[in-house]
Every structure is written in structure tokens, then in C-alpha cells.
Amino acid sequence: MTALIGIDWGTTSFRAWRMGAGGEVLETVEDGPGILAAAALPGGFRQAIDDSIGPWLGAAPIIASGMITSRNGWVETPYLPLPLDARALAASLTLHQGIHFVTGAVSGPDGPAPDVMRGEETEIIGHLAGGGTDGLFVLPGTHSKWAQAGGGQLTAFRTVMTGEVFAALRDHTILGRLIRPGAGSADAFRRGVEAGRQDGALLGRIFSARTLALMNRLAPGDIADYLSGLLIGDEVAQGARAAAGPVTIIGRGDLALRYRTAFAVLGIDARIAPPGMARRGLWEIARMGKLL
């Protein structure tokens, strides 16, 4: 018996779950088309849904979160201001083409550095709904999100472009020229974290990825890990300054482990959240929105 269909629909990813009466997962689709790929299909987003989860349709309400509600998505919805909780997200669901869309959040829309998220708010709500503690949440990625939650609410966040800047530096600056493929060096990564945490002078500090290599003090196969550590070390040192409460990393695989290591170098014990936060958040918002 299907109670809810949930979709986490990002720019380059599409994950969906068919859930039972208690929120348990009955079936999963992990490889649907992200927004860019879906928009390019002849039948667009509708086709993406039919192709990916056609057999599920009609069995239960559908709820979706992520960049799918952005300007380049299926339906653009206005951001909600902070502080934000599951109830506010549920009250703002947008029904479009039979799907209930969760909107995103905006921080400081009138301030000097406005910021936005779509999708991560649902993951944080999922964490809080699952009995997770308040505190600092880090969602590593191309654009990492750093969010603060308290009293069951998302209270602040900002976007840090670490992943995309790393790729641009590696592929399109002099720092990449000496890089050779390596086996992956945890030592080089830690060394980069130590360098990156020193001060905020990142535009200068990164040059050491070249000079250390030129002086044969950094192996060509280790440069990428060192540079990764340097950027993540800067990000984590800057982010930890304003942090309050326990630190939770919402992410998977090697990247989540890198962030945990960077926090450890700074003497902070960060916890990696169990998987399923997006699905759990969708369930909670659907419950608040009386879709169940």
C-alpha cells in the first residue's frame, strides 16, 4: 500500500521513493534524469516522470523538492524567508501537474549577500524530524551549504562554492599544470587542510600548491588532494568560526569523509548523518501538509 511518492530532483540528479504507511521505503529509483537532462527530453519534465516512476503514478500523492522549483525547473516558486520549519514549507506547497512542490529558502534577501537554497532545506527538516539535534549542518558539494538550525527551525545558511572553485582552479589555472593522477593521499589532504585553515588569505595560500611542487616538496600525484584540502580547510575554518552546537555533515562517500577529516584537524568532532534525510524531510512536510 503506497502512502506517498517523494522526489528529490536536482540539477543533475533525480531520486524517488515509493513509501508505505509508516514512511518506510517500498521501492527506490536512483537514476532518473536531473533537471538539465529532463528539460532536454522531447516530453520534458512530464516525460521524465513517466519514464522514471510511471508505474507508481496514481497510487499516492507526489511531493518533490530541489532545484526543480528554480527558474530552470518545472515550476518556479518564490523562496521562503528564514526562520523556516516543516510547517511553513507545508503551508507553501505548490500543486503543479499533480505534484506538490516544496519551495526553497532565502537568506538576507535585502542584505549585502543574499543567499538561496532549494532542496537542502528539506534534508535539514528531515534530520530534525528524525530526532536529530539542532546545530550546524554542512552539506558538501559543488556548492556547499552551511546551515544553522535551532528550536526545530532553519535559522541561517550560506553557500560556499568550494567544489566548483576547486574544479576551476584545477582545470583552468596554472595550479593544475603540475598535477598528475594519484592514488589518493590522505596525508596530502591533511597537509592542505593545515595550510588552508591558517588565515583567510586564500588567494595567496593556494599558490603553495604550485611552489611546493616546484620545490619537490609535494609529489605531482598529491597536488590535487593538497589543493582539495586547502580549499576545504579554508571553508571549514571560516565556517566553524560562526558555528554553534554540534556539527552534522549531510552527505555521502569520500566527500563527506573529507569534511569530517577537516573538522577533525580543527579539533571538532563532526557527525555524518545517516542516509535518507531528503526522503524523511519530504515525508515530514507531506505529513504537515495533510497529504497523508
Place this chain on the structure above:
Amino acid sequence: MTALIGIDWGTTSFRAWRMGAGGEVLETVEDGPGILAAAALPGGFRQAIDDSIGPWLGAAPIIASGMITSRNGWVETPYLPLPLDARALAASLTLHQGIHFVTGAVSGPDGPAPDVMRGEETEIIGHLAGGGTDGLFVLPGTHSKWAQAGGGQLTAFRTVMTGEVFAALRDHTILGRLIRPGAGSADAFRRGVEAGRQDGALLGRIFSARTLALMNRLAPGDIADYLSGLLIGDEVAQGARAAAGPVTIIGRGDLALRYRTAFAVLGIDARIAPPGMARRGLWEIARMGKLL
């Protein structure tokens, strides 16, 4: 009567001067091939010299500084440690193919962030020799150099990759997608400087170049100037923290003016050095080296 031929030979630039007995300029070549272009000539660096300043040859000693003494140059020479003055550079001239090559400088070769320069040391020496004061020197560029001089010596420096990072962010990250050509906005540049000077959290702060544009608070034609201001503002705010003495910008055109503006936003009155510092430095080192 030619007394000295001086060459400032960089990766992508070649400037040469024929100087008279008092160091005055008799003739100038501004458009010779930089190292990359020269190395690609059939006759290599030798041909570059012959093509560019052939008629001058034989009339006087030749002295050259810049990246031409790097691994990719004509002759690789060892870096000199700090502190460094004209006398030490003169004592280390390398005679190769009839040219006296000025070597570069290394900072903290055994420390966590070693740094190197080739060419800028000669410009700073030129400034000091011309009666310029000690203090902080900023040489803006793809890789900016920040140098401290005292007692006629170059005592510290570091490289800041502002120019190259700006180009990588503009051309190879999401920040560039909304950029449209603009007339050049001094206001947007200043606004960026104000944002960039705030704290060291640059990897997060740069995202505002996108969000402000998405919220129609930054015109597409102004984004590039804003981002330029943001990076230079970060660089100048970080660099000014450790500065002692008056600030001198060694550079030309719009870029030098941008740096002066950024210093002004921080309440610091920076002076732009008169042109000719490289040539004057070559003259001084040649004099110390008894080439005159």
C-alpha cells in the same frame, strides 16, 4: 653612445631599452615575444633577441630579468633568499649567451608556503634606487606580488593569484553565466570591494555575484566589475593587515587604478609608482655589477 641594454622578459611580454651613459632611454622595444612565443620560434630565444633588438647588439652589455630565468626560460638560475638588495642580485648575475641574467627571489623555501618571484625584485630595486621610500609594494597582475622593503632591502613577499582566479571564476564557473558585457562600472567595482573586504570567507562571499544578479540587484553588465572588486577587495584587505609603511603600486593603467581605489575604500592612500621601475632596476644592478 649606448651604455647598457636592458630587457624585462616575462612569460607573455618582452620589453627592452637601449640606455645612454646616464641611464636615459635612447630607444625602446615594447612588443618582443614573451617566453612562450620565443621558445616556439625556429631559432628560439636567440632568434627572439636578434629579431627584436638585433641592431643594438654589440654596442653595450645586455642585462635581462624576469621569467626568462625560470625552468621554462632560456637559462634556469637558482633563487636568492631574503633579505635581498641590488648588491646581492649583482653578485649573482649569470652570464649566458652574452647576456647577464638577473635571478629571482625565494621566500620561506623550507616553510609551509614557499614563494618565488622573477622580475618583480628588479622593479622594487628600481623603485628603491630611484629614491623611492621603503614600505609595502603591490604589483598587480595575473599573479599579484605583495612585497615589503626596508633599509633598501626586499624583506618579504607573497604571490596572490587574484587575476588568474578572476578569469577562472568568470569563464569556468556559474558566476560567469549571467555576465554580460558592460560599459565598466566604478560603482559596481566599489560595491564588490566593500563585500570582499568584509572577512576572509571568500569562497562563500563570491556567490553573491550570482544571487544579487538573480534578484535583480546587480545588472548583468556590472557583474564582472563587482566580482573583480570582490576579489581585489579581499586581496587588499588581507594584504593590508600585515603591511608596514607607505603603500606603492607598481603597475599601469586600469588595473593599477583599481588597486588604488580598493586601498582608498579601506582608507589607505596608495601611490602609483612612476613608470620605468624595471629599467631603473636593471640599471642599478648593472651598476653594482660593474657592467657600466
